[in-house]
Amino acid sequence: MVQSSLSASLLALERELGTDLFIRGRRGAELTDAGRAFLEPARAALAEADRARDAVAGVKGLLRGSVRVAVAAVPRNIDVVETIRRFRDEHPGVDVHVVPVGARDMNDLVAEGRVDFAITPRTHRTNSALPLRAAGQHAARGSSAPPATGWRALGT
Numbered sequence: 001m002v003q004s005s006l007s008a009s010l011l012a013l014e015r016e017l018g019t020d021l022f023i024r025g026r027r028g029a030e031l032t033d034a035g036r037a038f039l040e041p042a043r044a045a046l047a048e049a050d051r052a053r054d055a056v057a058g059v060k061g062l063l064r065g066s067v068r069v070a071v072a073a074v075p076r077n078i079d080v081v082e083t084i085r086r087f088r089d090e091h092p093g094v095d096v097h098v099v100p101v102g103a104r105d106m107n108d109l110v111a112e113g114r115v116d117f118a119i120t121p122r123t124h125r126t127n128s129a130l131p132l133r134a135a136g137q138h139a140a141r142g143s144s145a146p147p148a149t150g151w152r153a154l155g156t
Contacts, residue, residue: 017038071099074119
């Protein structure tokens with residue numbers, strides 16, 4: 001959306017609500033008290049609209065939403081970039097967010113819900129800390145193909 005369209009939409013919303021949502025100045029804009037009161041319910045409404053779209057997409061057999069994947073440096077025989085590219089091509093309604101991290105941080109990221117799953121080398125920590133959901137590059141594709149040796153994907 002271009003700036004002029006956004007400004008026009010915000011002005012129309014302010015007219016509809018009968019109050020200013022922003023204090024506009026030369027250095028940008030700040031929320032008014034009404035704007036701050038409006039912000040969270042508006043975010044919740046947008047999230048619910050997304051959930052409604054996801055529900056309809058589910059009925060139609062489409063895959064929508066987002067997934068956060070923690071990835072450590074992986075060996076060449078596991079092509080994570082190509083796997084994610086193919087997944088995005090097959091499921092354009094899913095946003096894939098790759099979080100590059102060290103293997104030691106992955107269990108914590110999954111356990112805290114900061115990522116949906118992690119592709120990590122096998123270690124004593126990954127073997128027992130979280131349940132195995134899928135393995136290797138096949139986790140992102142949902143393939144039933146056998147796992148890549150020595151690698152596993154952790155998920156909540």
